Amino acid sequence: MTVLTSPLGRLRWTLTDGLTLVGREVGRLRQEPGQIVAALVFPAVMVVLFGYVFGSAIQVPGGGDYREYLMPGLFAMVTFSSWLGVMTRMAGDASRGVMDRFRSMPMARLAVPFGQTGADLLIGLLMLAIMVGAGLLVGWQPRNGLIPMTQAFLLMVVLRYALSWVGVHVGLAVKNEQVADVLVPLGLPVTMLSNAFVPTGGMPGWLRFLADWNPVSALTAASRELFGNPGAPSGDVAWPLAHPVTAVLLWSAALLAIFVPLSIRAYMRGGR
Amino acid sequence: MPDPIVVAEGLHKSFGDTQALRGLDLNVPRGTVCGVLGPNGAGKTTAVRILATLSDPDAGHARIAGYDVVREAGKVRERIGLAGQYAAVDDKLTGRGNLRMFGRLSHLSRREAHRRADELLDRFGLTDAADRQVAGYSGGMRRRLDLITCLILRPQVLFLDEPTTGLDPRSRGEIWDSIRELVADGTTVLLTTQYLDEADQLADDIAVVDHGQVIANGTPDELKATIGDRLDVTLEDPAALPAAMTVLNTLAGADPTATDTDRLSVALPGGRRLRLADIVRELDRAGVAAADVSLRRPTLDEVFLRLTDREETVR
Numbered sequence: 001m002t003v004l005t006s007p008l009g010r011l012r013w014t015l016t017d018g019l020t021l022v023g024r025e026v027g028r029l030r031q032e033p034g035q036i037v038a039a040l041v042f043p044a045v046m047v048v049l050f051g052y053v054f055g056s057a058i059q060v061p062g063g064g065d066y067r068e069y070l071m072p073g074l075f076a077m078v079t080f081s082s083w084l085g086v087m088t089r090m091a092g093d094a095s096r097g098v099m100d101r102f103r104s105m106p107m108a109r110l111a112v113p114f115g116q117t118g119a120d121l122l123i124g125l126l127m128l129a130i131m132v133g134a135g136l137l138v139g140w141q142p143r144n145g146l147i148p149m150t151q152a153f154l155l156m157v158v159l160r161y162a163l164s165w166v167g168v169h170v171g172l173a174v175k176n177e178q179v180a181d182v183l184v185p186l187g188l189p190v191t192m193l194s195n196a197f198v199p200t201g202g203m204p205g206w207l208r209f210l211a212d213w214n215p216v217s218a219l220t221a222a223s224r225e226l227f228g229n230p231g232a233p234s235g236d237v238a239w240p241l242a243h244p245v246t247a248v249l250l251w252s253a254a255l256l257a258i259f260v261p262l263s264i265r266a267y268m269r270g271g272r
Numbered sequence: 273m274p275d276p277i278v279v280a281e282g283l284h285k286s287f288g289d290t291q292a293l294r295g296l297d298l299n300v301p302r303g304t305v306c307g308v309l310g311p312n313g314a315g316k317t318t319a320v321r322i323l324a325t326l327s328d329p330d331a332g333h334a335r336i337a338g339y340d341v342v343r344e345a346g347k348v349r350e351r352i353g354l355a356g357q358y359a360a361v362d363d364k365l366t367g368r369g370n371l372r373m374f375g376r377l378s379h380l381s382r383r384e385a386h387r388r389a390d391e392l393l394d395r396f397g398l399t400d401a402a403d404r405q406v407a408g409y410s411g412g413m414r415r416r417l418d419l420i421t422c423l424i425l426r427p428q429v430l431f432l433d434e435p436t437t438g439l440d441p442r443s444r445g446e447i448w449d450s451i452r453e454l455v456a457d458g459t460t461v462l463l464t465t466q467y468l469d470e471a472d473q474l475a476d477d478i479a480v481v482d483h484g485q486v487i488a489n490g491t492p493d494e495l496k497a498t499i500g501d502r503l504d505v506t507l508e509d510p511a512a513l514p515a516a517m518t519v520l521n522t523l524a525g526a527d528p529t530a531t532d533t534d535r536l537s538v539a540l541p542g543g544r545r546l547r548l549a550d551i552v553r554e555l556d557r558a559g560v561a562a563a564d565v566s567l568r569r570p571t572l573d574e575v576f577l578r579l580t581d582r583e584e585t586v587r
Contacts, residue, residue: 021377023376097358104326
């Protein structure tokens, strides 16, 4: 029945159990169609709100349509929502005792963090697809061809996966659904403090420094470059904005290197 | 005594400065229900968490079906089920969805997981609610689902940590029935509870835990016998209280307590037996008119209070 002894068997069960947990998230979405509707409406609202409200007043540096400028920022925003969702789900499982049940079962131990991050990837792809639809409707399009476009989406997926491990770690640390819910609104200011919606050039020096080094900015700049959308920084810019693709890859590698071992350790030790 | 399936020897566990367990010993024979009884903070949950491999002891060791809970945790997990103080199920899924998911995570094949889910839902009367989201279940239904989730792999030992806390009497009764049914199948149950009637109803043996140790051990009857029968007398006239005190003192061989202006109560020292007729005759002879005389077994509450020193009413 259960063979968790050999390394190969363990890997197999980690994958199988991880997939079961991904299936669990799909099941949850199926039970709550309202969530899917919210996931559909939210990006549309963002596109309209930022595209037409802000767009009426903001001048894109170097000229160009504001909505073309905005879409890479919204893609980055959706990407960064990853850690919040994972954190909330991990904290929910911890506070309801579901995590204890998992730990008392003969399942593969690593399946829980890998399953949660895998499920988030699926949710992320769904949200990205909806966002692309909304963008195309308001006139955004990738203008550099298929390969750069694919590269841009891959960057989003890689950074999203790395961020979801931050969510695992924070969720395990707070262990409390209410605390997690309080943390969620903090996600917005973190995304706003970037070049996603407005150019950073006009910000006061210290704020500009934070915004330039925010990984949201690097991802936004990288997708603008790869999609061929307006807003490429000119003149003397911070390093992450001058080399956005490298910056996103470095951010992802750093987050994974730090948070995968930390989260796994926290999960294995949990409650001991 | 048959070989014990749950053995704990000298378990110690501290959290910072708090000593949750100080040398807890426990033996549960196969196929029995062991009630672990104790006030809040006595160490019940800590003990269950160690036995269910969720936590490691600082000292001492424990074995489930012969497997060490620390070194052979994987083997232990294949043989146990745990239902904690919260209903640890996914609110957003249906009841059936939960059972299928936990079945898959228990490494049943997809078909087997589905079959087992249907079987358990049917047996524990949840078929009608099976396809509703758990968020809409009543507290009792949710606990019942939580309980049957532990049964997917037919565990040899089931740990139930306060399984009926916060439930209404009817739901408690339903959970009790489910537990009795499991025991009839041969499952060994270790049950922690603060409800003495729950232990009295379900447990073959009771371990009273306080300050991280087992302070008394035995069947409910054995525990009751340790503090002897109780004699309660209600007088017709409060003025007769001093005279009644003297009579009861002589009869019982212990000091009675006045529980009201016209009421007396005394615990007979262990093993001492009295007959109702003798009591009434002696009271009559002293000119005391009694409105009511009762002689009864102590309740488990009285045993518990006396053992855990939480109150001095039983002297």
